[in-house]
Amino acid sequence: MHSYKILQLTDTHLFDSDEYSMYGVKTNKNFADTLKFIKGKDFNFNAIFLTGDISQDKTPKSYIMIAEMLSFFNKTIYWIPGNHDDSTIMAEVFSKYELFKQGRSFFIERINWHFIFCDSTFPNKDSGYLRDNAIAELSRSLHNANASSCISMIMHHHPIKVGVSLIDKYILENADIFWEQITQSKKQVKIVICGHVHGDYDLENNGIRVISCPATSLQFGRGTSKSDVDNIPGFKLWKFSLEGNFSYETYFIR
Numbered sequence: 001m002h003s004y005k006i007l008q009l010t011d012t013h014l015f016d017s018d019e020y021s022m023y024g025v026k027t028n029k030n031f032a033d034t035l036k037f038i039k040g041k042d043f044n045f046n047a048i049f050l051t052g053d054i055s056q057d058k059t060p061k062s063y064i065m066i067a068e069m070l071s072f073f074n075k076t077i078y079w080i081p082g083n084h085d086d087s088t089i090m091a092e093v094f095s096k097y098e099l100f101k102q103g104r105s106f107f108i109e110r111i112n113w114h115f116i117f118c119d120s121t122f123p124n125k126d127s128g129y130l131r132d133n134a135i136a137e138l139s140r141s142l143h144n145a146n147a148s149s150c151i152s153m154i155m156h157h158h159p160i161k162v163g164v165s166l167i168d169k170y171i172l173e174n175a176d177i178f179w180e181q182i183t184q185s186k187k188q189v190k191i192v193i194c195g196h197v198h199g200d201y202d203l204e205n206n207g208i209r210v211i212s213c214p215a216t217s218l219q220f221g222r223g224t225s226k227s228d229v230d231n232i233p234g235f236k237l238w239k240f241s242l243e244g245n246f247s248y249e250t251y252f253i254r
């Protein structure tokens with residue numbers, strides 16, 4: 001079986017009560033509907049990537065809720081924080097769940113792919129910013145990756161503009177350092193996977209694909225400068241295989 005399938009869930013924006021809403025959307029319900037949809041399919045994924053903005057209210061209960069709900073799948077869940085998360089509370093709650101692992105880097109030998117996670121959050125900032133320790137970790141992970149293997153980067157913030165002014169305001173601010181590290185490493189980075197933008201975008205920068213996953217909470221309208229939202233949950237299913245191949249399917253529910 002020379003492939004590795006990943007379920008990507010992002011920007012769930014959960015509250016400690018199902019009654020609360022964001023932009024008029026009940027995000028807990030949309031997440032529950034998403035899981036119900038996934039459970040009804042035979043996706044057979046190997047792992048889950050949870051790419052930030054998990055909680056909207058930063059409460060321990062919101063993190064406990066998602067941990068309990070995702071434990072159902074009995075797969076490893078690699079998580080990174082988003083700008084709306086409290087990474088201390090998040091880490092504290094998730095450390096109590098065996099299946100939850102903070103995203104750092106791992107290698108799947110049978111498909112020859114490295115997965116390298118970046119924490120793109122900066123305290124009290126909604127835009128992304130790679131802190132010194134995140135840059136050092138990125139540099140170390142790239143250095144340690146085999147030159148003959150392919151690499152997928154995973155981060156919350158988008159490192160290039162998606163063309164939506166509402167969300168491009170909150171881009172990864174020091175993206176130049178990120179791209180510089182990748183270029184300098186001379187390693188085979190094929191793709192950057194992100195969340196944060198609340199929409200599905202498939203872009204390219206210097207021959208590297210930059211692909212975002214729709215949120216399970218709500219999507220922002222394309223090309224908008226206002227807060228236009230679509231109350232449609234979405235997610236992605238990834239498939240990575242040998243010789244640097246990857247593909248994905250984007251799902252919207254409703």
Ligand SMILES: [Fe+2]
Binds near residue numbers: 083
């Ligand atoms: Fe975000």
